Amino acid sequence: MLFNTFDFALFLPVVFIVYWLFKRSIKIQNVILLLASYFFYAWWDWRFLGIIILSTLVDYLIGLQLGSESRQLKRKILLWGSLILNLGILGFFKYFNFFIDNFKDAFSLMGAHFPDYTLNILLPVGISFYTFQTLSYTIDIYRNQLKPSKSFIDFAVYVSFFPQLVAGPIERASSLLPQFKRNRSINHSDVSEGLRQILWGLFKKMVIADNCAEYVNIVFNDPGGQSGSVLVLAVILFAFQIYGDFSGYSDIAIGTARLFGFRLMQNFAFPYFSRDIAEFWRRWHISLSSWFRDYLYVPIGGSRGSLINQIRNVFVIFLVSGFWHGANWTFLFWGGLNAIFFLPVLLRKRNRLHLDVVAKGRIFPSYNELGKIIITFIFICFTWIFFRARNIAAAFEYIGYIFDRGIYDIPQLDTLISTKMLISLIGLMSLIEWRGRTKLYALEGLENSLPQFPRWSFYSILIFIIGMYMYTEETAFIYFQF
Incomplete structure (x- = not known):
């Protein structure tokens, strides 16, 4: 179901x-x-x-x-x-x-x-x-x-x-x-917070992820027929597809559990606002990352011991994590890439540098913080190419096409939803998540921060947007295959 x-x-x-x-x-x-x-x-x-x-x-x-x-x-x-x-x-x-x-x-x-x-x-x-x-x-x-x-x-x-x-x-x-x-x-707070988190999860899944998937599937199925800029856009949209899909599922799961009086752990802590790869993996699929940390990484030595042992342990944890995702060499390669990107942070002993949320207490990040967020996002998007591709050869072929084609052209692709509308919706989601980045989920506590009329108007807009896609084909969540 x-x-x-x-x-x-x-x-x-x-x-x-x-x-x-x-x-x-x-x-x-x-x-x-x-x-x-x-x-x-x-x-x-x-x-x-x-x-x-x-x-x-x-x-x-x-x-x-x-x-x-x-x-x-x-x-x-x-x-x-x-x-x-x-x-x-x-x-x-x-x-x-x-x-x-x-x-x-x-x-x-x-x-x-x-x-x-x-x-x-x-x-x-x-x-x-x-x-x-x-x-x-x-x-x-x-x-x-x-x-x-x-x-x-x-x-x-x-x-x-x-x-x-x-x-x-x-x-x-x-x-x-x-x-x-x-x-x-049963109490009003749990029910209202649970329903609010379910609503936000449905928005991320049905509006963001499913519509990104439409664009992404067209491009990844025929990368040779696209321009470099279209290929780059498809990678970025896949990053938001997998995030909207999986974090959307987690929001719905956590919100549903709250309706029954249970508290589940936070599984995503706004990972695309991370300033380095180590922070990203503390904020992405937290329940799995912490599982591997406690039951595999720490028992084999973690970040202790010789330099060789530390490097070995990093590769073990990321390769096993990749293999957990599926029986395909692409997932192992994806895990290995993340290990390579993680090593400089670990070896410079900066893997515990960013433990707090970015720009805490401020509306905007500094230029330095923004630059780190963008660079980290680029690295993550590059690894997603291997995660999404059907095999390693197809991933390298995709990367080759990016640099062989017009990467600076304005992307043009006809889909059931316009590209501009989709990007606008992603922007809306990102702004709302930036506002709520110190919370357990983006809309937490909205009842106490907005008057009733604008709050219910906002809920109505979300429901209306979700309703626009209620009659499209039902799509399973990506992580059901794992």
């Missing part, structure tokens, strides 16, 4: 009403959320319910065993059991064909030929997200940083909680699981 559909527009209020009818019973509320989450997930393909239920049951039982076991060898065996099962399932569905194809290609260079073992495997939606969520649970128990859940229902709904099930944020059990054990009460 997609957030940007009429199906979800019917599903959400029904679950909301039924859920709050039982506000006196946490157990009944959790059961309602579990059933709603399984229904939400089964809407795509009910057969994949078996995988998430298996993962939930195994990690629940392993968590209980870890909590009562004191022998270190037995605890390691239990942890490895969880790792092998979860990563094995993820690896089979996501990477089986990739490894088989590359194995055959490698041996074909030596004259060996193997029969075609490629399977028609359908990737279960959200498997990369809920797998990492359950893994963090068992790892934290193993580290004695978390007590196991005694209630299977609480743990099951933590794994499958429908707002963030298929594309995050990837929540830690230490943060989200206790919320299923506490009394929740």
Whole structure:
């Protein structure tokens, strides 16, 4: 079930009403959320319910065993059991064909030929997200940083909680699981903030991302037929497409969870206002970046140790992050590029330089800050070419076309929405996000900063703009494929 559909527009209020009818019973509320989450997930393909239920049951039982076991060898065996099962399932569905194809290609260079073992495997939606969520649970128990859940229902709904099930944020059990054990009460502030964040997420997805996608798809499908300026514009629009799409999903997920009395972590902190690549990765897909930091980067040494070890660790974290995104060499190359861009910041020990928001307390950034933001954005856009291209050769071909064609020409391309209107809408979104860059999301606290009439006029304009695209083809969120 997609957030940007009429199906979800019917599903959400029904679950909301039924859920709050039982506000006196946490157990009944959790059961309602579990059933709603399984229904939400089964809407795509009910057969994949078996995988998430298996993962939930195994990690629940392993968590209980870890909590009562004191022998270190037995605890390691239990942890490895969880790792092998979860990563094995993820690896089979996501990477089986990739490894088989590359194995055959490698041996074909030596004259060996193997029969075609490629399977028609359908990737279960959200498997990369809920797998990492359950893994963090068992790892934290193993580290004695978390007590196991005694209630299977609480743990099951933590794994499958429908707002963030298929594309995050990837929540830690230490943060989200206790919320299923506490009394929740409905209040005006949570509902109004939740609806406001959902509205902003829908705007970013349906207005910005989907219309950028229309332009981007045309150009990337036929880069040879476009001018250099059109190719550059398409890369910039892809940067806003993926941001509007993924941060839009996160806004809808976080806002929806708030309607039910839950607080999810911030997943995007206005990353395109970053002043260097290190700040960008602290602000982009925060739940995944922090997951890799805590469960991979720090355990292998992080930024400690010799210079060689630091460089190795940076490449490990970015290459693994790239591979997490998909079974394609383009994602590995994208991760490697980010590692290369990150190294100068790390080696100069400036990776923790920009910890606060840019131009805090000021309306405008300084020229120095603006220059850093623009340079960082250019680097990020360059890496997005490899993320979007169908293969590495196509990415280099795309880059070659940029410099071979008229890069200074005014871009011209007919689409269903005019390019000028799209750029104007991106500008509107950017201005609103700049204004709210110190908040958890762009419209947070708007109720206290604007009088009622202009505030509701603004909401009406957003709803009207979103409504203009309600009848276009429904598009899935980009990160559903990961």
